[in-house]
Amino acid sequence: MSVVAEQIGGPGLEQVRRVRTEVPGPRSEELLRRQRSALPAGLGSSLPVFVTAAGGGVLVDADGNSFIDFGSGIAVTTVGNSAPRVVERASAQLDRFTHTCFLVNPYESYVEVCETLNRLAPVPGEKRTLLVNTGAEAVENAVKIARAATGRQGIVVFDHAYHGRTLLTMSMTAKNVPYKQGFGPFAAEVHRAPMAYPYRWPGGKERCAEEAADALVELLDRRLGAENVAAVVCEPVQGEGGFIVPPAGFLPAVAEICAARGILLIADEVQTGIARTGTLFACEHEGIRPDLLATAKGLGGGLPLGAVTGRAELLDAVPAGGLGGTFSGNPVACEAALGVFEEIERHDLVRRAGEIERIVLPALHAMAGRHEFVGDVRGRGAMLAVEIVRGGGDRTPDPARTAAISGRCHRDGLLTLTAGSYGNVLRFLPPLAISDALLKEGLDVLAGALAED
Template sequence: MTIETTQPHGVRIEQRRVLRTEVPGPRSRELHARKTAAVASGVGTTLPAYIARAAGGIAVDVDGNQLIDFGSGIAVTSVGNSAPRVVEAVQAQVEDFTHTCFMITPYEQYVAVAERLNELTPGDHAKRSALFNSGAEAVENAVKIARHYTGRTAIVAFDHAYHGRTNLTMALTAKNMPYKHKFGPFAGEIHRAPMAYPYRWPTGRATCADEAFEAFTTTVRVQVGAENVAAVIVEPIQGEGGFVVPAPGFLRKVAEWCAAEGILLIADEIQTGFCRTGDWFASTHEGIVPDLITTAKGLAGGLPLAAVTGRAEVMDAVHTGGLGGTYGGNPIACAAALAAIDTMQADDLCAAARRIESIMRPRLDALAAKYDQVGDVRGRGAMLAIEFAEPSSALASAVAAACHRAGLIVLTAGTFGNVLRFLPPLVIGEDLLSEGLDVLEAAMGEVL
């Protein structure tokens, strides 16, 4: 695998951490003052180090600090920032045209992305795809499609789920603060079932899959009625909810039950998709073939693009004109997606994700063995997390802040805010990955 160190415009970014000022530095603080004065305060910032350039696993801020990136813009820049194939494709497309609206005068790039998605997503059945702008928009449209196809209205989601910030997707999302607080009332006919969360399951890991499945089916039958359910939506690994990997076998049981009840299964692979977990899609690890799958984040190398891909008979049930949007499947974003997928295939980024796990997981396990405050280490591929035992955000926030000061971008997550999650670019070099883990270890030593 070739590690990107030179941006297409010829500026070399050495793949190592460099601290020239405190983080954030004086230029970033100036920009943040402007941000505070100009941008709505509801738009938060995790680390106000303003980025000027980025490549591979390094982000360079306006003060010249080179930060190791363990966040990838929330699993978006899996192929690295300014990936050469992506930049070249985007530049070429901008020169041709930037927009026509696919619903007015279409173009090949949209069709080509749909073809690639139909080929890559799980299952060998006939498929169709529709393109949108964001993950939340993809989820909204998956729900529309499921309701239209089945003639039913109820949707079942899970505890700890995150599906977006629009009205409908807030209803699907489990966590109140900051996503839902005082934004209601929310869309109706949304119901919630327990998630098979091994670390937090009351009777332990061994019983989690069976008991959670029983609780799920009981909830649906008693509170909703299976005959009223259009779809069950689930993240194969929950993202914002804390990188919860469902107990082995749970999702297979859910999928089989849905099929028997005529309920569609929607896999939200917005964060898990495109090599992130060591396979193209996390559903494959679970042995499930969703009826509909939503994708975004890692799809287009940093440009806004999302999709719903599903069984042809389900997708084609919607009347002409029932799906779409002015910017959905923008030609520049489509060009970026085709180049990003080419990069994933050419550089075997599924194998890269597994290699990242082989380096990171032993180090994270060692930290868990060293510190009693660490309750769980989990994840797959380059989607890994540690959960602190105390259901409070204090420790995770303190460790993340220490990492940020030392030049390592990390993110927190979890229903209780007590999870540190790691999403390095899949092109990150092993030396840089190890250096980032050294910073994490030092930060935990400082805080714990």
């Protein structure tokens, strides 16, 4: 087991893969029956087993099965499910008080989280930070701030984007089912540009960055009128859309296009931020300095917390009382976030994400070489994916095969998640606390699941 896993894996939790029952097992089946009678049908689970313990690189269910975790609660438990400084700080805060509402009585931990993000975020100039509860709230508040600061209404997003489940962020999200179907009408003044998606760009990956940038210019200058657009919102690596990494040069081109037209650039780092991609923020891979940056997921170490960090003059443009919420920046979540930053620094987890990439990416490329239905391998750091297609030169998405492979992984004790606009991407988000041994064992399970086809 690696030193990282020993130190932040959680006390007393054996770091092994172990499948004792069918998946789900009898106790989880019993709980699933209760779930079906008490919860709405629209609320489902990727791996329907009920977790009783988690930490390091494993999840233990109610039947005693221990799964290797390649999901991290969808990039939330980046530092681990039970990282000591997160648990210690949150527990101590629970002993002091659970809530006052920052809008009524402030507390120091809120300020300290904001100071930390202001220091670390790659936003130019003097900065301010607002805390909220979720990633969707962070994105929505970033849009509110952009509109207030510019006096413009238009928002441009990209194909394959995912930004959340509120009315505005649903409108900004590209995929219809399951996120939007039946929930309209949607918010006005949200416009969509083609995403630089190298594997599926019609003109080929060599022309992808330039042609996608040209398409954005066409949309801004001739179809919308740049003077009407407040912001362009972009995920540096698209998450739910399929872990799409835009080609080198595209994001800098987007930043230049926006700056030349007085349009703000909002980086949605809800899934990519907080050490996930081998830098603290994914914008840093190409030196992007957005005007506003949204974070959540990994920020709270498992507790609900999101943030908007941006140029001071932009956040200060919102009138008094225009920002905030009852639970926003809850003191327990703030203490957990401070614990997250301590764990990242103490264990050099930014470097650890790069180590995970160096272990996983070659293994995924080797699997692609053995199976023609693995059409593409991509990602950064500990945010990696394979795209599953029909194969034999046919790039048609194959969501049925993708679901079957993921199901085999679950059966054999590996938690994997799917994603993508076509439902044909297997995505891998291991916690940075995972040991090398578990990481490699998980890859062996994945290789076996692919070989069954």
